[in-house]
Amino acid sequence: MTAGIPVVDSDAKARPSRPYRLAGPSWVVPVLLFLGFFFVIPLGANILRSLQTGQAATNGPLFYYIKLLTDAYYGGIIAETLKVAVISTVLCLIVGYPVAYFMVRFAGRWNTVIVFLLIAPLLTSIIMRTFGWRVLLARRGALTTLLFDWGIIPRPINLADEPFAVYLGLVHVLAPFMILSITAVLQKVDVRLEESARVLGASAFGTFFRITLPLSLDGIATGCILVFVVTCGSFLTMLLLGGGKVTTLSLLIYQQFNVAQDVGFAAAMGNLLLIIGLICLALQAKFLRRSGGKS
Amino acid sequence: MTLMGAMRASPPSTIGGASIGLPSAVSEHRTTTRGVPLQLLGISKSFGSVQALRPMTQTIEGGEMLALLGPSGCGKTTTLRIIAGFETPDHGSVVIGTHDVTELPPNKRGLGMVFQSYSLFPHMTVGENVAFGLKMRGVSAAERTTRVREMLALVRLTQHEDRQIHQLSGGQQQRIALARALVTNPSTLLLDEPLGALDKNLRERMQFELREIQHRLGITSILVTHDQEEALTMSNRVAVMSDGQVVQVGRPTDVYERPRNRFVAEFLGTANIVAGTVTAQAAERCWRVALAGEPGASALVQSDTPLAPGNTILLAVRPERIEIGPVVAGTMQALIQDVVFRGSYFAYELCVPGQDAPFFAYSQNRKDIPADRRVGLGWQPDNAIVLEDAP
Amino acid sequence: MTALATALPLRRRRRVRYGVIALALYVLLFLGFIAAPIVSVVAVSFSTASFIAFPIPGFSLRWYWRILEYRPFIDALIVSGQVAVLSTMFGTILGVPAALALARSRTTAAAIVSNLLLAPVTVPAIVLGLALLYFLSSLALGISFAALLIAHTVAGIPYIVRTVLSVYRSIPPDLEEAAAILGASRWQTLVHTTLPLVRPGVFAGGLFAILTSLDNLPLSFFFGSASTNTLPVVMLSYMENQFDPSIAAISTVQMLIAIVVLLIADRVYGIEKLTS
Numbered sequence: 003m004t005a006g007i008p009v010v011d012s013d014a015k016a017r018p019s020r021p022y023r024l025a026g027p028s029w030v031v032p033v034l035l036f037l038g039f040f041f042v043i044p045l046g047a048n049i050l051r052s053l054q055t056g057q058a059a060t061n062g063p064l065f066y067y068i069k070l071l072t073d074a075y076y077g078g079i080i081a082e083t084l085k086v087a088v089i090s091t092v093l094c095l096i097v098g099y100p101v102a103y104f105m106v107r108f109a110g111r112w113n114t115v116i117v118f119l120l121i122a123p124l125l126t127s128i129i130m131r132t133f134g135w136r137v138l139l140a141r142r143g144a145l146t147t148l149l150f151d152w153g154i155i156p157r158p159i160n161l162a163d164e165p166f167a168v169y170l171g172l173v174h175v176l177a178p179f180m181i182l183s184i185t186a187v188l189q190k191v192d193v194r195l196e197e198s199a200r201v202l203g204a205s206a207f208g209t210f211f212r213i214t215l216p217l218s219l220d221g222i223a224t225g226c227i228l229v230f231v232v233t234c235g236s237f238l239t240m241l242l243l244g245g246g247k248v249t250t251l252s253l254l255i256y257q258q259f260n261v262a263q264d265v266g267f268a269a270a271m272g273n274l275l276l277i278i279g280l281i282c283l284a285l286q287a288k289f290l291r292r293s294g295g296k297s
Numbered sequence: 298m299t300l301m302g303a304m305r306a307s308p309p310s311t312i313g314g315a316s317i318g319l320p321s322a323v324s325e326h327r328t329t330t331r332g333v334p335l336q337l338l339g340i341s342k343s344f345g346s347v348q349a350l351r352p353m354t355q356t357i358e359g360g361e362m363l364a365l366l367g368p369s370g371c372g373k374t375t376t377l378r379i380i381a382g383f384e385t386p387d388h389g390s391v392v393i394g395t396h397d398v399t400e401l402p403p404n405k406r407g408l409g410m411v412f413q414s415y416s417l418f419p420h421m422t423v424g425e426n427v428a429f430g431l432k433m434r435g436v437s438a439a440e441r442t443t444r445v446r447e448m449l450a451l452v453r454l455t456q457h458e459d460r461q462i463h464q465l466s467g468g469q470q471q472r473i474a475l476a477r478a479l480v481t482n483p484s485t486l487l488l489d490e491p492l493g494a495l496d497k498n499l500r501e502r503m504q505f506e507l508r509e510i511q512h513r514l515g516i517t518s519i520l521v522t523h524d525q526e527e528a529l530t531m532s533n534r535v536a537v538m539s540d541g542q543v544v545q546v547g548r549p550t551d552v553y554e555r556p557r558n559r560f561v562a563e564f565l566g567t568a569n570i571v572a573g574t575v576t577a578q579a580a581e582r583c584w585r586v587a588l589a590g591e592p593g594a595s596a597l598v599q600s601d602t603p604l605a606p607g608n609t610i611l612l613a614v615r616p617e618r619i620e621i622g623p624v625v626a627g628t629m630q631a632l633i634q635d636v637v638f639r640g641s642y643f644a645y646e647l648c649v650p651g652q653d654a655p656f657f658a659y660s661q662n663r664k665d666i667p668a669d670r671r672v673g674l675g676w677q678p679d680n681a682i683v684l685e686d687a688p
Numbered sequence: 689m690t691a692l693a694t695a696l697p698l699r700r701r702r703r704v705r706y707g708v709i710a711l712a713l714y715v716l717l718f719l720g721f722i723a724a725p726i727v728s729v730v731a732v733s734f735s736t737a738s739f740i741a742f743p744i745p746g747f748s749l750r751w752y753w754r755i756l757e758y759r760p761f762i763d764a765l766i767v768s769g770q771v772a773v774l775s776t777m778f779g780t781i782l783g784v785p786a787a788l789a790l791a792r793s794r795t796t797a798a799a800i801v802s803n804l805l806l807a808p809v810t811v812p813a814i815v816l817g818l819a820l821l822y823f824l825s826s827l828a829l830g831i832s833f834a835a836l837l838i839a840h841t842v843a844g845i846p847y848i849v850r851t852v853l854s855v856y857r858s859i860p861p862d863l864e865e866a867a868a869i870l871g872a873s874r875w876q877t878l879v880h881t882t883l884p885l886v887r888p889g890v891f892a893g894g895l896f897a898i899l900t901s902l903d904n905l906p907l908s909f910f911f912g913s914a915s916t917n918t919l920p921v922v923m924l925s926y927m928e929n930q931f932d933p934s935i936a937a938i939s940t941v942q943m944l945i946a947i948v949v950l951l952i953a954d955r956v957y958g959i960e961k962l963t964s
């Protein structure tokens with residue numbers, strides 16, 4: 003029936019498949035060794051350290067973790083960390099969403115300009131941006147002076163060194179990330195969906211809350227988790243703008259490291275931070291998978 | 298001097314006999330017999346549980362163009378990729394000339410290939426694209442320039458040498474891809490749906506152009522296509538594939554006129570299929586067959602192999618071989634459903650009692666027969682093809 | 689009838705317009721908010737006053753001279769530059785081949801390895817720094833330039849791998865096959881086809897890695913010593929003692945350096961290609 007008559011012994015062992023590929027698995031080896039040695043092992047050692055050194059050696063492996071979670075002072079700091087992260091995430095979302103919406107729906111060719119202006123601060127150091135808020139908010143800072151001249155505040159006061167300044171600084175650094183996460187998703191939302199909702203008689207607000215917002219949930223989730231995780235990990239803003247009134251876990255690690263060197267405790271605090279981050283990532287993966295399955 | 302110098306200086310291709318160095322108008326003397334034969338000896342390939350290619354043995358003569366024709370997923374690309382060396386066959390071997398190349402990497406096989414999407418390097422100019430193969434072989438810059446010019450002349454794009462790829466039209470890109478594949482004097486040219494991305498008119502022009510260049514260079518070629526017209530127009534032989542297997546190989550006319558089975562008959566052109574029972578031998582190599590579905594209707598069928606009376610067989614008749622005439626007792630009858638004017642002929646859609654599928658007949662007669670007319674159908678005995686399938 | 693049909697959408701469009709104008713004003717305000725601290729730092733850097741005060745009493749380059757004289761700033765700037773460039777180079781050498789190997793592989797192992805290569809960016813820098821410091825100290829590498837370099841390389845790899853992965857995935861594999869069948873060896877294919885094609889990814893990832901490294905205080909401060917302090921570390925410790933415009937001046941200088949890096953990248957490659 004076929005023209006082809008196999009001339010080889012079909013019982014012979016099949017030749018191993020070697021499809022043409024430029025890069026083979028061996029190309030991964032150097033970076034795997036490097037990261038294995040300088041990333042995986044150090045983090046692993048950090049876990050062991052938190053379980054085995056210092057007071058953990060005498061008082062049981064979970065000593066530091068129990069202390070972190072049950073001690074009133076440290077428990078307060080963990081609560082503060084989560085509070086700051088939640089508030090700054092919500093602020094970024096509220097402040098950023100309208101900007102993202104404007105960029106995708108109305109900005110047109112200005113979109114590139116806005117994107118550029120949002121990314122441009124990356125060229126400056128966080129120290130510069132944080133310092134900038136001190137310049138604006140200090141007793142004789144630009145903003146304070148202006149507010150005083152306009153009679154909004156009765157006398158020049160130091161607005162830096164307040165929790166308010168910390169949130170300002172955090173939103174300033176993180177809102178662009180929130181906005182870009184949202185635009186990435188919003189861009190893919192079909193305008194025609196909104197239009198057809200309007201044609202069907204929905205009000206502008208109804209359309210926004212029933213169509214646009216739900217469809218951009220993916221971007222919101224990505225942005226929120228990003229802002230949350232980064233806030234948990236940052237200490238510079240709290241250090242420079244909090245005036246000692248906002249102490250979070252990362253700031254504590256920084257201070258502990260500088261002052262008292264309790265190695266095991268520092269490691270435990272770091273791991274706790276890491277766990278918070280991992281939980282967030284797991285949430286994100288779960289959320290994205292679920293909404294991905296829906297669409 | 299340059300030409301002869303170029304010939305002598307060019308390092309020989311890996312595969313013997315392939316380095317004939319005159320791809321320009323000067324090389325008219327090259328004939329179709331100069332190419333190197335290519336043999337596939339029982340090559341097969343599975344991807345996991347998918348048997349993409351069943352053991353396949355096929356010889357492509359030197360200078361011949363063989364078309365691999367078949368529906369999507371039948372293993373054409375897999376065959377070509379095994380020849381190119383992008384995939385290893387599970388069994389069997391690929392022999393070019395006298396060399397077994399099965400274990401050689403693609404860059405050592407001395408082949409030329411035109412990809413469906415052309416795969417021109419977007420970061421190089423037209424000239425750099427064509428020169429690429431020569432550069433990889435260490436051919437000197439001066440000689441590269443000469444050979445690139447020759448190739449560009451061959452595909453009639455000399456003035457485009459410094460253009461960027463994205464400045465070319467689809468047809469021009471296709472020709473550059475061809476020039477790039479030919480500049481190294483490959484032993485065999487592999488074409489994977491080379492014209493698939495072109496619009497119909499351009500495709501037809503390029504079919505002739507490609508054919509002409511292939512002829513002129515006498516290069517052994519394998520053309521993968523699922524376009525039957527392209528296969529028939531361009532190739533010396535057609536191998537019709539189905540389900541990882543070559544079903545039939547032969548000259549285009551043979552495969553078209555004498556399809557082996559229903560699949561080939563229907564894949565290559567249009568075929569009217571009718572079952573029948575052999576009743577008696579009518580003449581030498583000629584049998585009378587009672588047609589199924591219509592009691593009393595019979596037809597004469599020519600066959601080289603004897604047909605046993607009483608056996609049921611499957612017949613195929615090409616639309617252009619069907620003769621439409623007045624209703625005569627004892628022949629096949631039909632009702633004209635629709636008539637379409639196709640320029641050079643009329644196409645009739647016919648409803649034949651007892652047949653599920655409509656019949657088609659193409660008539661060159663100037664005057665058409667109106668729809669709803671009852672007509673009789675007939676054909677010359679040698680125009681009825683006895684298929685191998687059981688009805 | 690037709691008049692009504694055309695009038696309706698017109699009215700609606702006008703109402704929407706007001707909303708859009710309000711939204712546009714808000715966006716402008718927001719962009720002002722983003723720019724404000726940066727602009728004020730630049731303004732303060734030119735102040736004559738030795739403390740932060742508005743309005744600025746006068747313009748001078750006094751603070752730029754001050755940072756030139758203050759050795760730690762200049763030393764740290766050099767360290768920062770070296771760390772950023774070298775760590776990005778190492779990250780590229782390690783990350784690009786791996787990304788090329790992983791991009792087209794659909795095995796579970798490849799997915800796991802890809803995630804591992806991207807993981808350092810998800811670990812808070814302060815945790816990574818802490819863990820690395822203790823580990824490297826046990827190797828007698830503790831506070832050293834090498835340790836700093838290793839830390840920044842670990843942090844930079846994800847940026848490079850991520851962009852190269854996505855750029856390489858968008859390149860059709862048959863370009864490399866075309867090169868191979870034309871006689872290019874693996875090495876030649878890499879040099880003449882693959883690398884030129886993934887260059888935008890390498891550039892963008894490298895740029896990100898450099899910018900991040902320059903600003904990575906949480907990672908750097910663990911490895912601080914007189915000879916391994918990066919600029920942010922020195923700036924921070926300076927700020928803890930003094931609050932004068934020299935911080936503004938060095939910040940402005942750092943920003944200018946980043947802009948110059950970007951402009952060079954633009955010259956060499958073209959910004960559009962980087963962002964696309």
Ligand SMILES: Nc1ncnc2c1ncn2[C@@H]1O[C@H](COP(=O)(O)OP(=O)(O)OP(=O)(O)O)[C@@H](O)[C@H]1O
Nearest residue numbers: 344347348349368369370371372373374375376523
């Ligand atoms: N790399 C691969 N991995 C898994 N399966 C594959 C691979 N390449 C091909 N196949 C399978 O092998 C079979 C033959 O594929 P092939 O590409 O050769 O078909 P084709 O005749 O070229 O079809 P088309 O006309 O659509 O290009 C198909 O079922 C295809 O799904």
Ligand SMILES: [Mg+2]
Nearest residue numbers: 370373374375
């Ligand atoms: Mg194919």
